[in-house]
Amino acid sequence: MGAFLDKPKTEKFNGHGEGNGLRYGLSSMQGWRVEMEDAHTAVMGLPAPGMADWSFFAVYDGHAGSRVAHYCSKHLLEHIIGTDSGPGGTDDSVDAVDPTVEAVKSGIRSGFLRIDEHMRSFSDLRNGMDRSGSTAVGVLLSPERLFFINCGDSRAVLYRDGQVCFATLDHKPCDPREKERIQNAGGSVMIQRVNGSLAVSRALGDFDYKCVDGKGQTEQLVSPEPEVVELSRCPERDRFVVLACDGIWDVMSNEELCEFVRSRLEVSHDLERVCNEVVDTCLHKGSRDNMSVVLVLFPNAPKISxxxxxxxxxxxxxxxxxxxxxxxxxxxxxxxxxxxxxxxxxxxxxxxxxxxxxxxxxxxxxxxxxxxxxxxxxxxxxxxxxxxxxxxx
Structure with missing residues (x-):
């Protein structure tokens, strides 16, 4: 989806920060696309009771416009933590200082469903003037745990002990479980797309694909429900997490990107520079999409050699x-x-x-x-x- 420019736009948006024992850098570039539809979130110290030592990072890959991606980048976190069912909330007597793993996972899922339903009320999205949608991939970090969150085909990877330890799974229409839901909702998968059009089977927004009568919010052609995977942090072994949109993954495998990042961290401590090298390299490898990458470093990340x-x-x-x-x-x-x-x-x-x-x-x-x-x-x-x-x- 989307048209292309005659020449790529290579100006970059950068950011970096440090806190909670973490360092992060990010870079995004429009590339060959006629519009920049990506967005991101980077928050250290969550604005909820007892969560000052938690952090949240995410990448959003918009399609058919940037409206949904940009709104989610500003408000998804508050829908996760700012309501009664969020990780820091009080539903089911959850202790705000030390929420259980299941409470956190439930809060994340509820936050996605809630923001999706909230955006449906926007007049431009409701009346079809804006048909945009967005993937979302993120990581919520507590001092002891990592919660990987994925909805769509952006991806997060964890680099631990010199190798890719974990990667989120892309939500594609051809996946048997996704295809079954699509067909049960009266849709079809053609040319690896929902109804021959949309290349992802889960996303926020995309309300043209969420209007099947008699089907619940997570039973539609396109579902806003994220997959959440919890892992314990390993302070001595964890190196870094990479979050990126498919403009990066289209031309680099999980292992290639992590090895490239590792090699760049050995020659530069400037995380913006490292992220810029990632997007430039992907452009030169042939990526035609918007490109966004967020790099989160743990204390035992590779050092200058x-x-x-x-x-x-x-x-x-x-x-x-x-x-x-x-x-x-x-x-x-x-x-x-x-x-x-x-x-x-x-x-x-x-x-x-x-x-x-x-x-x-x-x-x-x-x-x-x-x-x-x-x-x-x-x-x-x-x-x-x-x-x-x-x-x-």
Missing amino acids: EEAVRKDAELNKYLESRVEEMLSGSGEDGVPDLVTVMRNLSADNIPDLPPGGGLASKRSVIETVYQHLNPHREEDGVSVKALSRRCSI
């Missing part, structure tokens, strides 16, 4: 010298374009490229030296997607 810093600097120097060599050695055919430079580099056996990112993660370095040495070359007509495909990066 002098060896990794040295190798990264040597790699950049090597790439710069190779680009200079190619441009200075051009003959009768003239100066090679950037596509040719990238193709030639991809044929090299280059050591120490960032895992998961490869040559695509160094395209900005290559492009900078290329433009410096050849400032009058016009490359705006080159599709990043075509470039990455033709260069096999």
Whole structure:
């Protein structure tokens, strides 16, 4: 869904913070889409009694507009914790200071259903003037636990002990359980989409798919019900959590993204920079969607490595010298374009490229030296997607 621009918008929105023993950074970029429909939430210290040492992070991937995603980014948390059935509430005699795991999970689920029903009352969403919807993926952290929350096909991963320990499961129409609900509501799954149109089977908003008479809120073609998974925190083993929309996951696997993040954390403590490298790399790998990533670091996250810093600097120097060599050695055919430079580099056996990112993660370095040495070359007509495909990066 959605049209594309002639040239990607690469300006980024960044943020970072620290508290409750955590550090976070985030980056979002519009990319090739005609509109930026992503949104995010990052809160350290929840505004509820006894929850000052809790934190909440989320990414929302809007579709058919940004209305639902932006509203949820501002209000979903208050629907989870600001009502009687929230984790910090008092339903079923839940102690606000130490809510049970089941009370928290119930509060999260109730918060999603409540905000979805609340948004249905908005006139523009009710009368069809705005048909937007949004996925939501998040993590709610207490001092002892992680609550992973997912509704749609954005994704969260936990990196622990040097590997992906946990990942949320995407809600896609072809999943047997999702397909059964869709068909029971009178719908169908065609070309892997709900009624041949919507690519996710759970989302907030999307009220055109939530109007089947006789079916409850979680029995509609598209359900607003999140899946919530609770894990105990392991202070000595937990490294980081990554939350991202499908514009990231379309071109990177769970393992690739986590290994790339780990390698970047060994050369930079600037979390905004690390997140920017993630979205830039995904753009150069061919992502055509909006891109958003939130990185949450635990105290035992990877630290700066002098060896990794040295190798990264040597790699950049090597790439710069190779680009200079190619441009200075051009003959009768003239100066090679950037596509040719990238193709030639991809044929090299280059050591120490960032895992998961490869040559695509160094395209900005290559492009900078290329433009410096050849400032009058016009490359705006080159599709990043075509470039990455033709260069096999």
